[in-house]
Amino acid sequence: MTNLTETEQRDFEAAAFRRLVEHLRERNDVQNIDLMNLAGFCRNCLSNWYRDAANEKGHDMSKDESREIIYGMPYAEWQAQNQTEASEAKKAAFEERRPKDH
Numbered sequence: 001m002t003n004l005t006e007t008e009q010r011d012f013e014a015a016a017f018r019r020l021v022e023h024l025r026e027r028n029d030v031q032n033i034d035l036m037n038l039a040g041f042c043r044n045c046l047s048n049w050y051r052d053a054a055n056e057k058g059h060d061m062s063k064d065e066s067r068e069i070i071y072g073m074p075y076a077e078w079q080a081q082n083q084t085e086a087s088e089a090k091k092a093a094f095e096e097r098r099p100k101d102h
Contacts, residue, residue: 021046025072028082037093045099046070 004012024030024043032042044067051066067075086094 021070021072024070028078031084031086031090033086033090033094036099037090037097040097040099043067043070 024046032044035042036045047063047066047070050069051061051063054061054066064075071078
């Protein structure tokens with residue numbers, strides 16, 4: 001593996017994270033339940049991880065604030081514009097694989 005400095009590693013990870021978030025913003029046709037069923041995480045997971053990291057560093061961040069960072073808009077607005085009703089099959093698959101924190 002390439003020897004990276006801690007700063008380089010952090011910068012590259014941050015760039016990859018920003019690209020992932022931008023990709024998910026562009027792909028608002030992909031529902032969170034689809035992400036959860038296929039990958040085991042979704043936009044809400046990312047926002048929770050972001051908030052956890054901020055809170056660990058002493059920044060008091062709410063769930064709504066971290067979701068707005070990930071979604072690029074208030075969560076309720078994203079839901080109204082993009083969220084569709086999940087099929088019974090998708091809901092059942094989610095329940096089978098549901099992480100403990102969801």
